Amino acid sequence: MQFNYIANASLPSSSGRTIAVLDPSDGQPYDDIQRSNASDIDHAVRAARQGLDAVWCKLSAAERGRLLMRLSLTITEHAQELAAIEQRDCGKPTKQARADAAALARYFEFYAGACDKLHGETLPYMDGYSVLTWREPHGVTGHVIPWNYPMQIFGRSVGGALAAGNVCVVKPAEDACLSLIRVAQLAAEVGFPAGVINIVTGYGHEVGDALAHHPGIDHISFTGSPAVGTLIQQVAAQRHCPVTLELGGKSPQIVFADADLDAAVPAIINAIVQNAGQTCSAGSRLLVDQAIYEPLLERLGQAFENLRVGPAAMDLDLGPLIRQQQQQRVWDFLSDAHVANIAMVAQGKVVDEAPETGFYQAPTLLRDVPVMHRLAQEEVFGPVLCAMSFRDEDQAVEMANATQFGLVAGVWTADGARQFRMARRLRCGQVFINNYGAGGGVELPFGGVKSSGHGREKGFEALYGFTTLKTVAIKHG
Ligand code: NAP
Ligand code: MG
Numbered sequence: 001m002q003f004n005y006i007a008n009a010s011l012p013s014s015s016g017r018t019i020a021v022l023d024p025s026d027g028q029p030y031d032d033i034q035r036s037n038a039s040d041i042d043h044a045v046r047a048a049r050q051g052l053d054a055v056w057c058k059l060s061a062a063e064r065g066r067l068l069m070r071l072s073l074t075i076t077e078h079a080q081e082l083a084a085i086e087q088r089d090c091g092k093p094t095k096q097a098r099a100d101a102a103a104l105a106r107y108f109e110f111y112a113g114a115c116d117k118l119h120g121e122t123l124p125y126m127d128g129y130s131v132l133t134w135r136e137p138h139g140v141t142g143h144v145i146p147w148n149y150p151m152q153i154f155g156r157s158v159g160g161a162l163a164a165g166n167v168c169v170v171k172p173a174e175d176a177c178l179s180l181i182r183v184a185q186l187a188a189e190v191g192f193p194a195g196v197i198n199i200v201t202g203y204g205h206e207v208g209d210a211l212a213h214h215p216g217i218d219h220i221s222f223t224g225s226p227a228v229g230t231l232i233q234q235v236a237a238q239r240h241c242p243v244t245l246e247l248g249g250k251s252p253q254i255v256f257a258d259a260d261l262d263a264a265v266p267a268i269i270n271a272i273v274q275n276a277g278q279t280c281s282a283g284s285r286l287l288v289d290q291a292i293y294e295p296l297l298e299r300l301g302q303a304f305e306n307l308r309v310g311p312a313a314m315d316l317d318l319g320p321l322i323r324q325q326q327q328q329r330v331w332d333f334l335s336d337a338h339v340a341n342i343a344m345v346a347q348g349k350v351v352d353e354a355p356e357t358g359f360y361q362a363p364t365l366l367r368d369v370p371v372m373h374r375l376a377q378e379e380v381f382g383p384v385l386c387a388m389s390f391r392d393e394d395q396a397v398e399m400a401n402a403t404q405f406g407l408v409a410g411v412w413t414a415d416g417a418r419q420f421r422m423a424r425r426l427r428c429g430q431v432f433i434n435n436y437g438a439g440g441g442v443e444l445p446f447g448g449v450k451s452s453g454h455g456r457e458k459g460f461e462a463l464y465g466f467t468t469l470k471t472v473a474i475k476h477g
Contacts, residue, residue, distance in 0.1 A: 001018070001031070001032050002021070002031060002032065002033045002034065002177065002178060002181055002201070003034060003181070004034050004036055004040060004044070004181075004198075004199060004200050004201060005181055005184040005185065005188075005197075005198060005199040006040075006043055006044045006047050006195075006198045006199075006200065007047035007050075007051070007194040007195045007198065008188040008192070008193075008194040008195075009194075010185075011034075011040075011043075012034055013034035013035055013036040013037065013040050013201075013202065014036070014037065014039045014040055014043075015035060015036070015037050017034075017035040018032040018033060018034060018035055019032065019033050019034075019035045019174055019201075019202070019203070020032055021033055021089065021177075021178065022175075022323065023088055023089075023091070024090065024091030024312070024319070024320040024321065024322055024323065024358060024359045025088075025091050025311040025312045025313070025319065025320050025354075025355070025358045026311070026355040026357050026358050027324070027355070027357035027358055027359065028357065030088070031178065033174065033177050033178075033201040033202075034200075034201050034202065035201075035202045035203065035206070036200045036201055036202035036206070036207045037202065037206055037207060037210065038206075038207075038210035038213075038214075040200050040202070040207065041169065041171075041200055041207055041210040041211050041214055042210075042214065042216075044169045044198040044200050045140055045169055045214050045216040045217060046216070047194065047195040047198055048140045048167040048168065048169050048195050048196070048198055048216075049139070049140055049167075049195070049216060050194075050195050051167050051193050051194055051195020051196045052139060052140065052166075052167045052195070052196075054193075054195075055193040055194075055195075055196075056165070056167050056193060056195075056196050057137075057165065060116075061115045061116035061118070061165070062115065062116045064115045064116075064162065064163065064165065065112045065113065065114075065115035065116055065163070066112070067112075067190065067191055067192055068108050068109075068111055068112035068115065068159070068162060068163060069108070069109065069112035069113075070190040070191060071108045071112075071183075071186065071187050071190055071192070072105045072106075072107075072108035072109040072112055073105075073190075074186045074189065074190050075101065075104050075105040075108060075183065075186065076102075076105045078182075078186060079098065079101040079102060079105065080098075080101075081182070082101045082104070082151065082179050082182060082183070083097035083098045083100070083101040084097070085178045085179045085182055086100055086101070086150065086151055086176075086178070086179040087312045087313070088178075088312065089150075089175075089176050089177070089178045089179065090147060090148075090150070090175075090176050090312075090322060091276075091312045091319040091320040091321070091322060091358075091359070092275065092312055092319055093312055093314075093315045093316060093317075093318070093319045094312070094313065094315040095315060096274065096275055096319070097312070099440075100149060100151045100152050101151060102440075103151070103152045103155060103440045103442065104151040104152060104154065104155040104183070105155075106155070106440065106442045107152075107155030107156055107159040107442050108155060108159050110159070110442045110443060111159040111160055111162065111163035112163070114163050114460055114463060115163045117460075118135055118163070118164065118460075118463050118467070119135065120132055120133035120134045120135050120469070121133050123471075125473065128475055128476060128477050129473055129474065129475050129476070130473075130474045130476060131471065131472065131473045131474070132471075132472050133469050133470065133471050133472070134469070134470045134472065135164070135463075135464070135467040135468075135469060135470075136165070136467055136468055136469075136470050137161075137164050137165030137166040137466065137467055137468075138166055138218040138219035138242070138466065138467070138468055139166060139167075139218035139219075140166065140167055140168075140169060140216055140217055140218050141161045141166040141167070141168050141169070141217070141218065141219045141220070141221060141466065142168075142169050142170075142171070142211045142212070142214070142217040142219070142220045142221070143157050143158055143161070143168055143169070143170045143171065143220075143221045144171050144204070144208050144211065144212075144220065144221070144222045144223070144224065144228075144232065145157070145170060145171065145172045145173060145176075145180070145223060146173050146176075146223050146224045147172075147173035147174075147175040147176035147278075147322050148176075148275060148278040148279060148280070148322070148381075149275070149279070150172055150173070150176045150177070150179055150180055151179050151180070151183070152440075153223050154170065154172075154180050154183065155442075156442070156446070156457045156458045156462070157221045157223070157457055158170060158197065160457055160458075160462035160463055160465075160466050161219075161221065161466045162196065162197075163463060163466075164463045164466035164467045165467070166218075166219070166466055167195060167196045167197075167198075168196070168197055168198065169198045169200065169211060169217065170184075170197070170198065170199050170200070171199075171200055171201070171202070171204075171207055171208050171211050172199065172201060173204070173224075174201065174202060174203055174204070175322050175323055176322070177199070177201045180199055181199050181201070183197075184197045184198070184199045204228065208228075208232075209231075209235070212231075212232045212235040212236060213235055215239060217241060218241065218242075219241065219242050219243070219244075219466070220232060220236055220241060220242075220243045220244070221243075221244045221455075221457065222243065222244070222245050222246070223245075223246040223247075223280070224246075224247065224248075225247065225248065225379075226247045226248070226404075226451045229245045229247045229453060232245070233245065242468075243455070244447075244453070244454070244455030244456075244457065244465055245448075245453030245454055245455060246280060246446075246447055246448065246452070246453045246455075246457065247280075247405075247448065247451060247452050247453040248280040248379045248381070248405065248407065248452065249280060249281060249282075249284075249379065249405040249406070249407025249408060249428075249448060249452050250284055250285060250376070250377065250378065250379055250403045250404075250405045251271075251281055251282065251283050251284060251285065251405070251407050251408040251409060251410070251428070252283070252285040252286075252287050252399070252400040252409050252410070253267075253268050253271060253283040253285065253286050253287065253409075253410040253412070253436070254287045254390075254396050254400055254409065254410065254411045254412065254422070255268075255286070255287065255288045255289060255292070255296060255412045256289050256393075256396075256411075256412060256413035256415070256418065257289040257291040257292045258413055258414045258415055259292075259412035259413055259414065259434075260412070260414065260434070261292075261296065261299070263412075263434065263435075264412040264434075265296075265299055265300060265303065267283075267410070267435065267436045267438075268283060268286060268300065268385075268410075268436075269300070269303055269304070269307075270436070271283030271410065271436045272284060272363065272383055272384070272385040273307060273317055273318050273348075273363050273383050276309075276318045276319055276320065276321055276361065276382065276383050277318075277363070277380065277381060277382045277383035277384060278321065278322060278326070278381050278382065280407060281407055281408045281437065282381075283385075283408070283410050283436060284379070284380060284384065284385060284386065285369075285376060285385075285386050285388070285400075285403075286300075286385055286386065286387040286388070287388055287389075287390055287396055287399055287400060288387060288388070288389050288390070289389070289390060289396075290389040290390065290391060293387075293389040297345050297365070297367055297387060300345070300346070300365055300385075300387075301345040301346035301365060302346070304345070304346035304347060304348055304363055304364075304365045304385075305346045305347070305348065305349075306348070307348030307349070307362075307363045308348060308349055308350075308351055309348060309349065309350045309351065309354065309360050309361070309362055309363070310350065310351040310353055310354045310360070311353065311354055311355070311358065314351070314353065316351065317348065317363070318348070318361075318363060318383060320354075320358045320359040320360050320361075321359040321360070321361055321382060322359065323359060324359055326359065326381065326382070327359040327360070327361055327382075329380070329381070329382070330361050330380060330381075330382035330383075330384065331361075333374070333375055333378075333380045333382070333384060334364065334384065336373075336374060336375065337366055337369075337375055340370075340373060340375075342366050342367075342368065342369055342370075342373070342375065343366065343367050343368060344364060344365070344366055344367075345365040345366065345367050345387070346364075346365045347362045347363065347364045347365070348362045348363040348364075348383075349362060350362050361382050361383060362383075363383035363384075363385075364383065364384045364385070365385050365387065366384065366385065366386050366387065367387045367388075368387070368388060368389075369386035369387065369388050370388075371388065371399055371402055372402075376388065376403070377403050377404070379405070393418065393421070393422070396422075397422070397425045397426065400426055401425075401426065401427045404450055404451040405428075405448065405450060405451050405452045406427045406428040406429065406448055406449035406450040406451075406452050407428055407429055407430070407447075407448040407452040408428055408429065408430050408431075408432065408436075408437070409422075409426045409428050409430075409431050409432070410431075410432045410433075410435075410436045411423070411426075411431060411432070411433045411434070412433075412434060413433075413434070419433045419434075427449055427450065428448065428449060428452070429446065429447045429448045429449055429452065429456075430444070430445075430446060441458065442458060442459075443458070443459050443460075444458055444459050445457075445458055445459035445460075445461035445462065446458040446459070
C-alpha cells in the first residue's frame with residue numbers, strides 16, 4: 001500500500017479509498033495508491049505554506065542548493081531502485097527507466113548549482129533614487145505530472161520550482177505515482193524540511209481539479225493533454241493564478257535530400273519508439289524531400305520490421321503502453337488510417353512472451369498521410385510514424401507548421417544557410433538540426449507555442465517562470 005506524502009509523513013487519504021496500481025506489462029494489479037480528495041489537497045497546501053514560512057524562506061539560496069545537491073546524490077545512489085519502481089509502474093524498458101532516474105538526478109544537480117545564481121538588477125532611474133529588482137518565489141507551487149515520464153517531469157518542474165525558493169504540492173498521474181512517493185521520502189531523509197515537497201495521489205478530475213482550485217496555490221505547472229491544460233487554465237484564471245503549460249506536440253522530422261541518412265535514420269526511429277511513442281516531443285511526423293522519399297521509406301521500413309515490443313523487464317525496443325485506454329486510443333487511430341486507405345509501410349513485432357493482458361502495440365510506419373488527416377494533426381501518443389513527402393523548402397515549412405501544435409522540430413540537412421532559414425521559419429519551441437535532442441538536455445529551456453502550451457521549463461530560463469519580479473524604488477534624495 002502506498003500513501004500520500006505530506007509534511008514528511010506517509011498518510012492515508014481522508015476518504016480512506018484507494019486505487020489499484022496496474023503493471024502495464026501484464027495488466028495485473030500489484031499495489032494500491034491513495035484516492036485523495038480536496039481535503040487532502042487542503043492539508044498538503046497548509047503543510048506547504050507552513051514549511052515555506054517557518055523554514056524554507058529563511059534558508060539562503062546556497063543552503064537550498066546544498067539540499068538539492070544532496071537529493072541529487074541520493075537519487076543517484078538509489079537509481080537502480082527508482083528505475084525498478086518506474087519500470088514496473090509505467091512499463092518502461094530497463095534502459096529507459098535507468099535513463100529517467102539518471103535524468104532526475106541530473107535535474108537536481110543542475111538546479112542545485114543554479115539556486116544562488118538567480119539574481120535581480122539595479123536600474124538607472126531619476127536623480128535621488130535607487131531602483132532594484134528582486135526575483136521572489138511565487139510561494140506554494142502546484143505540479144500536475146503526467147504518466148509518461150514521472151521522474152523526468154518531476155525533476156524539471158519541481159527541481160526548478162524549489163531552486164527558485166518555492167515549496168511544492170505535486171499531483172502525479174494516477175497511473176504513475178510510485179517513484180515520486182519514493183523521491184519525496186528520499187528528500188526527507190537527506191534533510192528537506194517538512195512541507196517542502198508534498199505528494200498527493202488520486203484522480204485528475206478529483207485531486208487535480210482540487211489543486212487547480214485551491215486558493216493557496218500560487219502557481220501551477222501542468223504537463224499533459226491540451227484539453228486538461230485548457231481546464232486548468234480556466235480554473236486558475238478565476239483567481240489570476242499563473243500557469244505554465246506543456247501540452248505535447250505533433251513534431252515533424254524534416255529530411256532534405258542532402259541529409260546524412262546514416263545519422264538521421266536511427267534518430268528518427270528513436271524519436272518515435274522511445275517510451276513506446278508516449279513522449280511529448282515524439283517525432284511523429286516524417287516530412288521527406290520527394291527526391292529521397294522512396295529509398296528512405298524502404299530503409300525505415302526494414303528497421304521498423306526489426307523492432308521488438310515486449311514486457312518491460314525484457315528491455316526490448318519498446319515496452320507496453322501505459323494502460324488499456326491508451327492502447328485503445330492508438331487502435332482507434334490505426335483503424336481510422338485503415339478506413340482512409342492510408343498505406344502501412346511496415347510494423348514491428350510483439351514478442352510471444354508478451355502476456356495477452358498487457359497493453360502492447362507494435363510500432364507502425366504509415367505513408368502518404370494527408371496533411372489534414374487526424375493522424376497528421378493529433379497526438380497519437382503511441383509508436384505511430386506518419387510519413388509524407390514535400391517538393392521544396394517552402395512546402396516543407398508549410399507542412400511542418402500546419403498543425404495546432406508547436407513543440408519541437410527536427411531538421412536534417414547539410415546546407416548551413418538552410419539550417420538557419422528553417423530554424424527561423426518553424427513555429428515551435430525548439431529546433432534540433434542534424435540531431436533530435438540527444439542526452440536529455442536538462443540545461444536547455446523547453447516548452448511550446450500554440451496548443452503545445454506556454455512558459456518554459458528546464459534550463460536556467462525555468463527559474464524566471466518560477467519567480468515573480470518585484471521592483472523596489474527608493475527615494476533617498
Ligand atoms: P491528462 O488527462 O491531461 O493527464 C495529465 C495529468 O493531468 C494527470 O496527472 C491527470 O491525472 C491530470 N488531470 C486530469 N484531469 C484533470 C483535471 N480536470 N484537473 C487537473 N488535473 C487533471 O492526459 P491523459 O488522459 O493521461 O492522456 C491523454 C493524452 O494527453 C495522451 O494521449 C497524450 O496525447 C496527452 N499527454 C501529453 C503529455 C505530455 O507530455 N505533453 C503527457 C501525457 C499525456 P490522472 O491521470 O490521475 O487523471
Ligand atoms: Mg502503473
